[in-house]
Amino acid sequence: MTDSAAHRLAAQHIKPKFLQENLKPDVLHRGVLAFEAGVQHFAGEQIVAFVDDSEKEAFDLGAILTDRRLLHRQSKGTHQLAYSAMAGPIKVNNSMVTNRFVEVNGQRMVMWNAKPVGAVLEALLNLPPDQRTGPVIPVVTPTDADPTGIRAAMVRGEGADPRVRVILALLERRVQAGALDAAASRPLVGSAALLARTLRFGRGMHEGYWTTTFSLTDLEGTVGALFGDPFAERDAESGARVLGFDLGGGGRRAAKAAASSAAGLAATALLGFGWVSLPGKSIRQIRLTLAETHPVAGYRLDAKSGSDWVPAASIPNDGIGxxxxxxxxxxxxxxxxxxxxxxxLYGNAYTALRSDNRAQVETDAGALLGQSIDLTGFYA
Structure with missing residues (x-):
């Protein structure tokens, strides 16, 4: 997407294995969820480095450096520090005898890699506050020359994933053919960019919820396909929908919500009902809170730990959470x-895409693009 001061400084001071471009995507994605603080995809926030100091990828100690802030994880709590709000001096303790830490603005952050992280923060502190952070990059940036914003998305690298690239190409062809108005394409281009950022940097967070591209109806339908009917459900005062699911019982049945939305039908057909399996005995009950977070819906995922509900990603036991x-x-x-x-490909009025009609979808996509196309990546 873009370079930033944090990118340049991390490349100088942080071990290459911790830099975002060298991390395995699933490790980064799990770490982001465990930190309970996703990046701000709608503003174009980028993860620069993930310094994991935990054992067995428990993600309970370490730091995520983005292009605009530091996220520090310690003892199941996450502290956030905006680079623009930093004030000196920065204290770094790199002793082998006592706990290593970086102290900024009176906040002491214990971490094994205190020295390199502290070096990045000290170098950022030497810059004017407005030069410490990366630019705001909306998910769609149309212009007169690029009314859909597709070209800009491609220039930013948001077509790097072949699935997103196919989606953007289909949208561009439909606009060129007059089948889709440029203005009507922009929300879809924005969703494609949001998915590209999710694939690269993990789930984002918006208004306190993990970001999706779903409407609230489609999100609830997909959740129903994954977990069946909830044992408890209620509407919160905030307007959020709260659903409780029992993962310990053997008799989960297909949820009504799954059959009431295109996304729920697609999830049932592609993944099979109840696709998310029980990960051992550590998680028996979960609670999903679904909410409109404008312009999309988001979710929170909690699990029962003793008598308390806690973020599911924070459950210990060898990284089960x-x-x-x-x-x-x-x-x-x-x-x-x-x-x-x-x-x-088809517009908003279409039936759920199923694995058994993949050949027809490939034929239709190939006809629109003028070339044969393999959509395995969408169905794998």
Missing amino acids: PKFAHAVSQSLLKIELLMLLGRA
Whole structure:
């Protein structure tokens, strides 16, 4: 997307294995979920480095450096520090005898890699506050020369994933053919860019919820396909929908919500009912809170720990929590990509895309693009 001061300084001071471009995507995605603080995709925030100091990828100690802030994780709590708000001096303790830490603005952050992280923060502190952060990059940036914003998205690298590239190409062809108005294409282009950022940097967070490209109806339908009917449901005062699911019982049945939305039908057909399996005995009950976060819907995922509800990704035991939260997120992502493919190809009025009609979808997409196309990535 763009370079920033944090990118340049991290390349100088942070070990290459911790830089975003060198990380395995699933490790980064699980770490983001465990930190309970996703990046701000609608503003174009980028993860620069993920310094994981935990054992066995428990993600309970370490730091995520973005192009505009530091996220520090310690003892199941995450502290956020905006680079623009930093004030000196910065204290770094790199002793082998006592706990290593970086102290900024009176906040002490314990981390094994205190020295390199502290070096990045000290160098940022030497810059004027307005030069410490990366630019705001909306998900869609139309101009007179690029009314859909597709060209700009491609220049930013948001077509790097072949699935997103196909979606953008289909939208561009439909606009060129007069089948889709440029203005009507922009929300879809924005959704494609949002998915590209999710694939690269993990789930984003918006208004306190994990970001999706779903409407609230489609999000609830997909959740129903994954977990069945809830054992408890209520509407919160905030307007959010709260659903409780029992993962310990053997008799889960297909949810009504799954059959009431295109996304729910697609999820059931592609993944099979109840695709997210129980990860051992650590997680028996979960609670999903679904909400409109404008312009899309988002979710929170909690799990029962003793008598308390806690973020599912924070459940310990060899990283079970992050793995389960990641499985849920990846299941949603598969359906998000498939739904957006359908809207890019057929418009909003279409039936759910199923694995048994993949050949027809490939034929239709190939006819629009003028070349044969393999959509395995959407159905894998």
